[in-house]
Amino acid sequence: MAMKRGWVEVVCGPMYSGKSEELLRRIRRALIARQKVQVFKHGIDDRYSIDSLVSHDGRKVETIPVKNSKEIFDHLDNPAVLVIDEVQFFDDGIIEVTEELINRGIRVIAAGLDRDFKADPFGPMSGLLALAEKVDKITAICVKCGKAAAYTQRIVDGVPAKKDDPIVMVGAKNSYEARCRDCYQLA
Numbered sequence: 001m002a003m004k005r006g007w008v009e010v011v012c013g014p015m016y017s018g019k020s021e022e023l024l025r026r027i028r029r030a031l032i033a034r035q036k037v038q039v040f041k042h043g044i045d046d047r048y049s050i051d052s053l054v055s056h057d058g059r060k061v062e063t064i065p066v067k068n069s070k071e072i073f074d075h076l077d078n079p080a081v082l083v084i085d086e087v088q089f090f091d092d093g094i095i096e097v098t099e100e101l102i103n104r105g106i107r108v109i110a111a112g113l114d115r116d117f118k119a120d121p122f123g124p125m126s127g128l129l130a131l132a133e134k135v136d137k138i139t140a141i142c143v144k145c146g147k148a149a150a151y152t153q154r155i156v157d158g159v160p161a162k163k164d165d166p167i168v169m170v171g172a173k174n175s176y177e178a179r180c181r182d183c184y185q186l187a
């Protein structure tokens with residue numbers, strides 16, 4: 001018996017580029033086609049709660065938080081489409097997990113930040129991008145100049161983050177902005 005394999009699509013870009021909106025658009029269309037959709041995201045503490053994917057325009061879809069890539073298998077309920085949001089936070093095992101899901105015939109849609117605030121490849125994203133059949137790299141609007149923004153600027157206590165800042169800064173007030181290449185700063 002010939003078994004049809006699935007494939008993986010990656011949606012990436014900086015914060016505010018509309019990755020969640022694009023996921024919701026693809027999810028809606030899959031539901032219109034009466035396909036079973038399961039949505040996962042990385043969630044460390046709340047592994048038993050059902051969360052929802054909220055786009056900045058307020059639309060929601062139920063999401064299952066998992067603490068590592070393998071845990072996706074514990075929740076599998078025969079989906080035609082499996083969505084992974086914030087995929088940059090997963091361990092490198094997510095690449096093998098994705099391949100296994102594809103081999104089971106599932107269409108995987110993974111969305112995440114392609115780069116961290118230092119503009120380096122974010123976690124497993126470079127491997128996932130290499131695996132993908134289809135990649136959409138989308139841009140936000142630079143908050144400084146209005147051009148297309150492909151960078152996520154981290155602001156710590158009101159000033160651009162420094163190269164040697166730790167990923168988690170205890171006690172500091174962090175925020176993030178979308179910026180273009182010219183306006184992005186790593187002090």
Ligand code: ADP
Pocket residue numbers: 013014015016017018019020021022054055056057139140141142143178
């Ligand atoms: P992502 O998942 O990539 O962080 P969302 O889909 O959650 O993005 O949000 C995208 C929405 O955010 C846009 O449609 C817009 O309404 C809003 N937004 C706020 N700031 C910006 C910005 N600097 N550039 C583009 N969109 C922005």
Ligand code: ZN
Pocket residue numbers: 142143144145146147179180181182183184
């Ligand atoms: Zn700019």
